[in-house]
Amino acid sequence: MRSYREYCSVAKALDVVGDRWSLLIVRELALRGACRYSDLQEGLPGVSTNLLADRLRELERADVVARREPRPPVATPVFELTEHGRELEPILRGLMRWGIRYMVDGPAPDDRFRGRWLTWPAETFLADHEPDAGPGRIELDAGDERIAVDVEDGRISVAEPDATDADARVEGTPHMLLGLLTGHVGIDDAIAAGVSLDGSRSLLERVLPAPRSAARSA
Amino acid sequence: MRSYREYCSVAKALDVVGDRWSLLIVRELALRGACRYSDLQEGLPGVSTNLLADRLRELERADVVARREPRPPVATPVFELTEHGRELEPILRGLMRWGIRYMVDGPAPDDRFRGRWLTWPAETFLADHEPDAGPGRIELDAGDERIAVDVEDGRISVAEPDATDADARVEGTPHMLLGLLTGHVGIDDAIAAGVSLDGSRSLLERVLPAPRSAARSA
DNA sequence: CCGCATCCGGGGCGATACTG
DNA sequence: CAGTATCGCCCCGGATGCGG
Numbered sequence: 001m002r003s004y005r006e007y008c009s010v011a012k013a014l015d016v017v018g019d020r021w022s023l024l025i026v027r028e029l030a031l032r033g034a035c036r037y038s039d040l041q042e043g044l045p046g047v048s049t050n051l052l053a054d055r056l057r058e059l060e061r062a063d064v065v066a067r068r069e070p071r072p073p074v075a076t077p078v079f080e081l082t083e084h085g086r087e088l089e090p091i092l093r094g095l096m097r098w099g100i101r102y103m104v105d106g107p108a109p110d111d112r113f114r115g116r117w118l119t120w121p122a123e124t125f126l127a128d129h130e131p132d133a134g135p136g137r138i139e140l141d142a143g144d145e146r147i148a149v150d151v152e153d154g155r156i157s158v159a160e161p162d163a164t165d166a167d168a169r170v171e172g173t174p175h176m177l178l179g180l181l182t183g184h185v186g187i188d189d190a191i192a193a194g195v196s197l198d199g200s201r202s203l204l205e206r207v208l209p210a211p212r213s214a215a216r217s218a
Numbered sequence: 219m220r221s222y223r224e225y226c227s228v229a230k231a232l233d234v235v236g237d238r239w240s241l242l243i244v245r246e247l248a249l250r251g252a253c254r255y256s257d258l259q260e261g262l263p264g265v266s267t268n269l270l271a272d273r274l275r276e277l278e279r280a281d282v283v284a285r286r287e288p289r290p291p292v293a294t295p296v297f298e299l300t301e302h303g304r305e306l307e308p309i310l311r312g313l314m315r316w317g318i319r320y321m322v323d324g325p326a327p328d329d330r331f332r333g334r335w336l337t338w339p340a341e342t343f344l345a346d347h348e349p350d351a352g353p354g355r356i357e358l359d360a361g362d363e364r365i366a367v368d369v370e371d372g373r374i375s376v377a378e379p380d381a382t383d384a385d386a387r388v389e390g391t392p393h394m395l396l397g398l399l400t401g402h403v404g405i406d407d408a409i410a411a412g413v414s415l416d417g418s419r420s421l422l423e424r425v426l427p428a429p430r431s432a433a434r435s436a
Numbered sequence: 437c438c439g440c441a442t443c444c445g446g447g448g449c450g451a452t453a454c455t456g
Numbered sequence: 457c458a459g460t461a462t463c464g465c466c467c468c469g470g471a472t473g474c475g476g
Contacts, residue, residue, distance in 0.1 A: 001238070001467085002449085005264055007325035007392050008335040010245050010310055013317030018238070020219070020468070027228050037439055046223055048469050053440055075476080076438065084319070091312040092228055098305055099231030107225035117226040174225050219448080220468085238449070255458050266450050271459055294457060 016062045021047050022055050023092065026081065029065065030089050031116050034080035045112035064088070096120045104184050106175040113174045115145035118181065119158045122147070125181045126207040128154045136203045139166035142174045151207055168199035183209035234280045239265050240273050241310065244299065247283065248307050249334050252298035263330035282306070314338045322402050324393040331392045333363035336399065337376045340365070343399045344425040346372045354421045357384035360392045369425055386417035401427035 001019040004011040017023050021044070028043040029035070035043075040052060056079060059065040064085035068078045081088075100121070107113065118140055131154030138149040139161055148161040170177065172195030179185030180195070187204065191197060197204065219237040222229040235241050239262070246261040247253070253261075258270060274297060277283040282303035286296045299306075318339070325331065336358055349372030356367040357379055366379040388395065390413030397403030398413070405422065409415060415422065 003326070004242065005326065005329050006242075006335075007321070007329040007331040008242075008245075009314040009317040009321050009339065010335075011242060011317075012320035013313040014241060016317070016320065018236075018241070020236070023232060023236070024222065024224075024226075024229060027226075038437085046469090048471090049440065050442080050470095051468070087316055091309055091316065094309040094312060095231040096227040098309065099227040099229075099234070101302070102230035102234065103225070103227050108221070108223065111223050111225040113225040117224075117228075121227065259458095264450090266452090267459065268451095268461080269449065272448095 016064065017059075017088065019055060019058065021051055022059060023088070023095070025052070025055055025059065026064065026085060026088050027092050029079060029081045030086070030092060031119055034068070034078045036076050036078055040079065043114055043116065045114075059085070093120055093124065097124060100182060103175075103178055104182070113142065113144065115140065115142045115147055115174075118142065118147055118174075118177060121178060121181045122149050122158050123156055125183065125209050126156045127209065128152075128156060128207060130206050133206060136168070136200065136206075137164060137166040138168045138170065138203060138207070140177055141169065141171040142177050143171075149207070151203065156207065166199065168197065168201070168203045170204065171196045171198075180204075180208060183212045186211050234282065235277075235306065237273060237276065239269055240277060241306070241313070243270070243273055243277065244282065244303060244306050245310050247297060247299045248304070248310060249337055252286070252296045254294050254296055258297065261332055261334065263332075277303070311338050311342065315342060318400060321393075321396055322400070331360065331362065333358065333360045333365055333392075336360065336365055336392075336395060339396060339399045340367050340376050341374055343401065343427050344374045345427065346370075346374060346425060348424050351424060354386070354418065354424075355382060355384040356421060356425070357387045358395055359387065359389040360395050361389075367425070369421065374425065384417065386415065386419070386421045388422065389414045389416075398422075398426060401430045404429050 001015065003015045017026065024044055025040065028040055032039060032043065041047065041049070044052065056065060060067055063082055066080055066082050068080065070078060126149065128151050135150070135152035138151070140147050140149060146161045148159045148166060150157045150159055170180070172190060176185060176190050176193055176195045180187070180190050187197070187201070187208070219233065221233045235244065242262055243258065246258055250257060250261065259265065259267065262270065274283060278285055281300050283297055284300050286298065288296060344367065346369050353368070353370040356369070358365050358367060364379045366377045366384060368375045368377055388398070390408060394403060394408050394411055394413045398405070398408050405415070405419070405426070
C-alpha cells in the first residue's frame with residue numbers, strides 16, 4: 001500500500017497492516033500458529049494466490065511474519081508470527097468484538113465460514129460461572145471443522161478436538177453457534193432453530209453468558 | 219471496499235473500517251470531537267476530497283459517524299462519532315502503541331505532522347510518578363499546534379492550550395517530542411538535539427517514562 | 437501437489453478542476 | 457465552505473502457467 005506519509009503512529013501501523021487481507025492473514029496465523037501456504041489459503045477463502053504471496057513478503061519485511069524453511073525431509077516452508085506480529089492479537093480481538101454487531105443477523109448468502117473463527121468469540125464471551133464444578137469439555141461443530149472449549153477452574157480455553165471425548169457436543173449453523181456464544185440466542189431457541197445438543201446441558205449453561213435483549217425464550 | 223464475504227467478526231469489522239483512510243478519519247474524529255469537513259481535511263493531510271466525502275458517507279451508513287446539520291445561523295454540517303464509533307478508540311490506541319516502533323527513527327522526508335497526534339502517545343506513555351506533588355501543566359509545541367498535558371492526582375490528561383499558562387513548555391521537532399514521551403530520548407539528549415525547555419524541568423521529569431535502551435545520556 | 441509468478445480486466449484510489 | 461465531477465493509474469481479483 002501507498003504510505004499515508006503522516007508522522008502518526010496509527011498511520012504508520014496502517015502503512016504496515018492496513019493493506020487488504022493483511023490483518024486477516026495475521027488473524028489466521030494467530031489462530032493456527034505456524035502453518036503452510038496452502039493452510040493459509042484454506043483459512044482465507046477468497047484471497048487470490050498472488051495477493052497472499054505479496055502480503056506474506058511485505059509482512060515478512062516488516063517483521064510481522066517469519067518464514068521458516070524446514071530441514072530437507074520436509075520441503076515446504078512454514079509461516080508464523082514474529083513476537084511483534086503476536087502483539088497484534090489484542091487489536092484483532094478488539095476488532096472481533098467490535099464487529100460482532102455485524103454478525104448477529106447471520107451470514108450473507110455467499111459468506112464463507114471456518115469453525116476456527118469461533119475461537120476468539122468463545123474465549124471472549126464464555127465464562128465459567130461455577131469455578132468449583134470441576135473440568136469439562138464442550139465441542140462445537142459448525143459443519144466444517146470442530147473446536148473444543150475447555151472449562152476448568154474458572155477459566156475458558158479453546159483447543160483442537162482430539163481423542164478426548166467431550167462432555168457436551170453442540171452442532172448447528174455458524175449463525176446459531178455464534179448466537180449462543182454471544183448470548184443473542186438462548187439454548188431453547190437454538191434447539192428450536194435446529195441446533196442439536198448432546199451430553200451435558202448443565203455444562204453449557206455453566207459457561208454461556210446471560211441472554212441479551214434480542215434473545216427471548218419461548 | 220469489497221466485502222471479504224467471510225462470516226468472521228474480524229472480517230466484518232474490516233468490511234466497515236478496513237477501507238483506506240477510514241480508520242484515520244475515525245482517529246481524527248476521536249481526537250477532535252465534532253468538527254467540520256474542512257477540519258477533517260486539515261487533520262488528514264493527503265486525503266483527497268472525493269475520498270473523504272465517500273468515506274464519511276459509508277461510515278455514516280454503518281453507524282460509525284453521524285452528520286449533524288446545525289440550526290440556520292450556522293450553515294455548515296458537523297461530523298462526529300456515534301457511540302458505536304467511539305468504541306473504536308481502544309483499537310486505535312492499540313494500533314498507535316503497536317506502530318510506535320515505526321516512529322522512533324523519525325519521519326520520512328515528506329511526512330506530514332499535526333501536534334494533535336501526540337495526544338494518545340502522551341496519555342499512553344506519560345505517568346504521574348509523584349501523585350502528591352500537586353497539579354501542573356506542560357505545553358508541548360511541535361511547531362504547528364500545541365497541546366497541553368495536565369498532571370493531577372496521579373492522572374495524565376491532554377487538553378487544548380488555553381489562557382492558562384503552563385508550568386513547563388517544551389518545544390522541538392515531532393521526532394524529539396515523541397522520543398521524550400516514549401522514553402527513547404532523554405531530556406539532556408533532547409536539549410542537545412535542539413529541544414527547548416522553559417519552566418519546570420522537575421515537572422517534566424515527574425511524568426516522563428524511564429529511559430529505554432536506545433536512550434543514552436551523555 | 438505445493439508454492440508461487442505471470443497475465444490481464446475492473447474498480448478503488450489520488451490529483452485536479454469546478455460548482456452551489 | 458462543502459462537497460461533486462472527471463480522469464488516469466495502479467491495486468486488486470480471478471485465471472492460468474510452471475518449476476520443484
